[in-house]
Amino acid sequence: MTDKPAPLFDTLVIIGPGLIGSSILRRAHADRRIARRLVACDISPAVRARVAELGIADAVEADPVAAVRDADCVIICVPVGAIAMVAAQVLPAMKKGAILSEVGSVKVTVMEAMAPLLSAYPDIAFVPAHPMAGTEFSGPDAGFATLFEDRWCLLTPPVGTPAPALACVTTLWEMMGARVRDMTVEHHDRVCAIVSHLPHLLAFTICGTADDLADETRSEVLDFAASGFRDFTRIAASDPTMWRDIFLNNREALLDMLDRFIADAQAMGQAIRTGNEDVIVSRIQRGRAIRRSLIENRQA
Structure with a gap:
């Protein structure tokens, strides 16, 4: 034995x-x-x-x-x-x-x-x-x-x-x-700013935007929430103290990624405003490709 x-x-x-x-x-x-x-x-x-x-x-x-x-x-x-x-x-x-x-x-x-x-x-x-x-x-x-x-x-x-x-x-x-x-710690914080911290910031923000709408519209948002909005609310249910500390302690990397996101969101908005179908389709295709990569990498 x-x-x-x-x-x-x-x-x-x-x-x-x-x-x-x-x-x-x-x-x-x-x-x-x-x-x-x-x-x-x-x-x-x-x-x-x-x-x-x-x-x-x-x-x-x-x-x-x-x-x-x-x-x-x-x-x-x-x-x-x-x-x-x-x-x-x-x-x-x-x-x-x-x-x-x-x-x-x-x-x-x-x-x-x-x-x-x-x-x-x-x-x-x-x-x-x-x-x-x-x-x-x-x-x-x-x-x-x-x-x-x-x-x-x-x-x-x-x-x-x-x-x-x-x-x-x-x-x-x-x-x-x-x-x-x-x-390295520096590389870690930049990676996490885009794959974790920015998505949480956006989730908290979009839920706040919905909550700030007029009462009638807000009730409809809550009544008719589709899967996309429900996904945001799941992330936004996270612990406030933990995420306050994360945002403040990784502010430089997070704000850099937020600036990049705002520029990309404005470019997408401009494509929608001007009817630029090529840009719209390209962005959607890139999103689909990233989702497929996550599934292939067993992270989704």
Whole structure:
């Protein structure tokens, strides 16, 4: 009889068990090759109580310092604007050789805020990650074990990140079912500005536009909403605090993409105004081609 191989981590800590954090816990709870012991930490008593009820962690803590003391890996799953604040709390309590990660969808400002903290703790490896997966729901009940299946997880390791730590985080996300790629923080933020942040900005805005219409027309919008508008409202149902932080922390890349979009939208409007069928058809065909590419790449 052969011994079972040791898990990737002895103790894995998730700070902020919302959609992403609770999905990590669910996957790791179902696959004990990931971690022998799972710890969830949250400042909200209601969230802690619900995580305990769901049974997706072996321990639930209110104090992040107590939660991380024996951790081999700590993943911070809080809004972007709070990541460095949480890191400042837990870094002094983490043991040498442990790995600190986070799952924010903006990296440049996070790295700028983290750099002075990390310089004081050279024995802690910092490996930022961004799983490109999610829904419009939030909280511990929103998570599910297959959330990351066949989705991309983008890693943005700082220069000098120890190879074993990077390998561990890569393996973690592969065990979550994700496809993993490394890139710089600057490239990450520009990519996410167009594929994620701008679509959310447009969804919030178009729903606001509909809500600002005269009462009679607004009621008809809500009564007769077609699939296109319903798709926008699904995105617009996302967590306000999280998206406020994303917009403000990735403002330069997002505003650049917004300017490009406005120029393209105005060009499309001009084509409609002047009856330029070639431009209209070309834009529609390009959209269809992108949709087909997403389906072929298993991202739709």
